[in-house]
Amino acid sequence: MFKRVSRIRSGALSAALVLVASVVSADEPVIVLHEDVAWRAVGNSGMEMAVLAGDPAQAAPYSFMVKVPKGTRLPPHAHPDAWRHSTIISGTLLWAFGDTFDEASMITLTPGSFWTEPSGANHYGWARDGDVLAVGTAMGPSGMVPVGTE
Template identity: 45%
Template sequence: MKSSIFRMLMLSILVAAPLHAVPTATQPAAGEAGVAFLPEELVWVANPKLHGLETTVLAGDPALPESYAQRIKLAPGTRLEPHFHPNQARMVTVLKGTLYFAFGERFDNATLRAMPPGSFFTEPVRVPHYAVAGSEEVVLELHAIGPDGTTYVGNEVH
């Protein structure tokens, strides 16, 4: 009985899964049950507008109005100027290194808070924040609902 209910639940999840998402190296094709990969299998993409930042999509598509998971890698000392995002439910966990993070419209070293591995923070919709990577590489894991985007407080959109 429990097995039958579980199968029906899993089948309904698979049928309801979005079929329009474009498969990537780390995302399953439509109809596949899920993803499983090792850290060395991740495909990192350099951000052409921000030197020192790389991303990899773990699941979903940040360009679509759906949930997604992404990792963000910052080279040592990478500085993220005050900016905000249009999308909701942005939740971030520090996986590696120390990120110095704060909310505000002006970069102020005095307000930065050290966020070592295991730290968690949210980025509310359109709330400006800024950060700088410490002396070692920083890796973050972001879970959010798209579509994603970045607007710098100086109105520069990335």
């Protein structure tokens, strides 16, 4: 048997985390249908994130999806997660590791492209040509640290 995660009407991350944490256990699988994915805004860039399983605030694995709207530039930043693994599902993302946004150093990630982010590795991206959907897994606790604010 499995528990199905229901849609969350509120955009509050805390509500999403409480619901997901309440159904995730080592003994019980979780299924989240496309129509039940609970998206929340990330900052004011138009980006959205959905936590699918786990709790990014905990020192444990979690799974997530990210929508990046066309034209969004992700400035250099890092995450405190122990590790992150991500895959592009749709769209094209320009991507690079480093402390300064440098278009010339970016590589093109198309659907099926995979990358890892070691803890604290500064990186940046750009959904220059269209919307991007990515899925990932990581080991929390999570957060975002803009370059130059440590």
